[in-house]
Every structure is written in structure tokens, then in C-alpha cells.
Amino acid sequence: MISDSLVRVNTLAALEEVTIKRNEFEQMLQFSRLMFRLNQNKHYIARLREHLPTTASAMHGEASILMGYDFHLTDDGPRLIEINNNAGGLYVGCKTWIKQPMIAALTSTLEERLLQMFPSSWQTIAIMDEDIASQYMYPEMNFYADLLRQNGRTVLLVSPEDIQLKDDGLYVEEHRLDGIYNRHTDFYLDIPELAHIRTALMTGLVALNPHARSYALLGDKSRMVDWWHDGLLDDCLPADDVAFIRQIVPEIHMLSACDKEQVWKERKTWVFKPAARHGGKGVVLGKAMSRKRFNGLDMDTTVVQRYIPASQIEHKSIHYKFDIRLYMHGETLIAVAGRLWRGQLTNFREDGSGWVSLRISQ
Helix, strand or coil, X not given: CCCHHHCXXXXXXXXXXXXXXXXXXXXXXXHHHHHHHHHCCHHHHHHHHHHCCHHHHCCCCCCCCCEEEEEEXXXXXEEXXXXXXXXXXXXXXXXXXXXXXXXXXXXXXXXXXXHHCXXXXXCEEEEXXXXXXXXXXXXXXXXXXXXXXXXXXXXXXXXXXXXXXXXXXXXXXXXXXXXXXXXCCCCCCCCHHHHHHHHHHHCCCCEEECCHHHHHHHHCHHHHHHHCCCCXXXXXXXXXXXXXXXXXXXXXXXXXXXXXXXXXXXXXXXXXXXXXXXXXXXXXXXXXXCHHHHHCCCCCCEEEEECCCCEEEEECCEEXXXXXXXXXXXXXXXXXXXEEECCCCCCCCCCCCEEEEEXXXX
């Protein structure tokens, strides 16, 4: 494992713990569990089938490892900001996971819950990302590797080019892989550098998780657009579930489906996001959007979503923005954490920013 002196994960959050209301937490958990049931809904899958990539047909029965559901808190309750298909942030440095609240939804220890996500058949595992040693979350990936090794697994941290495709499977040197813990964000395995991984996955020579199916059905921002289309959810779920999803998910549309001039006039009430990119990459608040940049947006690949300001926390006369992430495996809650930051987008560059533990009020 790398030394703690190399850890690049900011652990010095201004507050050690932030308290949130139990009813807010329960709404977020209810929504996250409903999303997994939607992910398994045969009517929902059938309605989307023509829009799904080929790789979404693999791993169809498995829950995705560490789905992250990110929320802002408002006076009217939590609102979803994003569904993250390979959520990070649980490792906070110094060989420590972020502290978890004592609540009934979290059974056993965090380490035990994390291990239960990895099937017993995964005895030889690759943790894979693009140019893995340069990744911001590389220290966290090392800590996952240590946890899995303590459980008797063989674990290798690799970039795609470290993996070779042979007739009977994928190999890293002499090790034949049972599974890949995928931290790469090309979930559809479209780029040439992942062609051998794609071939092995689609021919049943390796398991990969997080996988394309969960991203295609939930994590792709185009799905949130679909949830606001009349008819799709209504044909798949009870009316109460549909209403609940639209209560939690802020209004969102493809820019191509909107009156562009009207959107420009109302831009301060919108956030502009690339539909196919992950995390906060390429996200622009409407209030910061120039006319030149607006005119340059690709109508067919940009989504516009109602702007929901981040929650605000004050500590030592400094105001921080705050959001909440639930880490899920299917309907099972694995962990929960908060993030504090300053600036337009989530980042940990400012002093006092970072991950923070949550306390759930009674």
C-alpha cells in the first residue's frame, strides 16, 4: 500500500460531523431503493431497450458496486443532483474509512458491508482505471485492495493496458481475472483501449462491476430526462412512485426539446450539463453562462435541469456548501457521507473542504 504521505484525498473538513433530519435521510434512502427496483423493472427495461448500448446486456442480474446518490437539501426536502455509477470518497486517509452513523439501516461493520458487494467467486480481482496511479482516488483504491487481500483475495491495481486477453480469459501477468472492480468512467467500454475488456465481458470470460447496465438504466443523465417524459414511468410504476420520483428529481430536459431563447432568458434558473459525461465535468450554472458559450452548446447532447442550490453550513464564520451521498448496493445501504466545499462546483481545494460524517437526528 502507498504511504499516507502520498494520500491526495482531503480529509480536513471544517466539521467532523453534520446533523441531518431523520425524515430527510429516510426520503433519500427510499428514493435510492426505488431506483434499484426501477433498474430491475421489466417494463422500464423494455421501454428503453432500443436506447441501450450492447454492453448493457451483460451483468443484467447483478447490483452495481457502490452506486452513489447525491442530494441537496432544500426547505421542501432532498433533491437529487446526480446518480454516480462508481462512487468514491469513503476512504479519508490514515488507513481510515469515514465514520458511519449508528442507524438501523447500517447493519454489521462498514468493512463487512463493502466485502459483501464482491462475490465469493471473485478470488482474483483487478481494480482498474485509466492511468490508475495518477488518479485522485488512487489511495482509496489501494485501501480497497488491502481490505480484499485481508479477506483472502488476490488483488491487482491496473490500467487497461496492463490486462491481456487470452483464449480463456483476461490476465494480468500470470493471474487470470475473475472480476474487475471498474473505476474507469467509460462504462460502455467504447474506447479502443477497452476493446479487450469489452470482448471478455460480452463472451462471459470475466465479470465487471460497476457495469454498463446500471449506468445505462440509471446513471446516464438522459434517464432523468426520460423520467420527466409523460408516459414512460407511468407505464412502469404505481402513480405514487412516479410522483415521488418527480418530487425528488428536479425538472430536467434535453436542450433540443426546449425553446432555446426561452431557456436563455430563464438561464439563471437552470444548470447545463453534458448528458454523457460523469461527475461535475462540463457542468455550468446558468447564472455564470455567457451568451457565446450558450450559443456553442450542442443541443442534442446537453441537458438543462432546474437549479437547486447546495445546502449551506456555517462554521467559524465561514460559509460552506454541503451535499449528501448515499452509497448503495442494490437496495442495501453501504454508507452515507457529506461533502463540504466552497466555490461553484464540488471541490476540495479550499481549506476546510472535504468529506464529513453525518449524524441522523432522532
